[in-house]
Amino acid sequence: MDELGWLSTIVIITLFLGLKKLNAIIKNPLLKALTNPVLMTIMLLALLLISCSLPYSQLANDSQLLTSLLEPAIVALALPLYQQFIHIRNNLILIFISCSIGIINATVMATLLSAAFDAPPQLAASVAALSVTTPITLLVTESLGGIPSLAATMVIFIGILGALFALMILRLVGVHNHQAQGVAIGTTFHAIGTAAVLTEPQKISAFASVAMALSALLTALIVPLLYPFLSQALL
């Protein structure tokens, strides 16, 4: 790593923290979801690399310092998981079951679509773990032989879609139960979707946080076992 290497690390940090600050000022929940700082930083960096025709490998190499902290950060996810577990003792079984159903559905649905569209195996593996928070997607997708960065970008897009439409759709189909709304949104749309319902009745966001934490755990346990079986059967 040379001086230029440090420069790209500093650019990434500055860009992300700046966009995060800007996003924090925005009050409108629609606009807030659309200007998601993680997605904006990724897209701006991608544009920068493409327009200057710089190779991605350079950026990947230069930002190793940041990337190396992802693994301990994932281990640290045990803390919010534990904190959320305390809250769900009463509803544990129902939330556990519905979360698992959501995750299994996401993997089955994605594999069915891969079969229907005749997608190449690498792409099929890239969409198998989309119902979970981004860092977990990266790891699980890599272990399945997919493209982790593509899965990560898709997960962020899904989160934004959820932030915009999830509650509206649920109300439209007549689901008004706060627990149902919260668990469905937390499992399917993880952090970005959960952040969007923080302004809603407290129960929705509490259940969404619990489901988000639980889906991180369940995806890690279910998808690496389920996907090889599904891809053998369907692809």
Next chain:
Amino acid sequence: MDVKTSLPIKLLPYLISSTLIVGCLAVAKLIMNWLQGSFPAPLLGMLILLTLLLTKTVKEHHIAPSAKPLLNFMPLFFIPAGVGFIEHLELIKQQWQFLTATLILVPLTSLLLIAFVIGLFKGRAEHG
């Protein structure tokens, strides 16, 4: 309090918490290396730490000092990986219909299915 004596004491919680986190990660890597499996080691590390917390072997405040900043800045650690999709633009262009269908149908079906399952048990009342 004297700065010289208080500084190591202030740093101690960070040292303990980061040792615990890195320790879980190292044990997980050793296990996965031994098992030769493809399960991601950091996820196993997370499960080990969660087990330690649930069994009260490790307390929340033991890991919080390092865990909190790691979690707060987590997006920074995966943003470089996220940019990697630019190496696959050709594939994305070819398969955009598939990717768009996945982007909409996967979350939509999960959302409705989960809401339906909970609705089945809890009824559709406003406050479940």
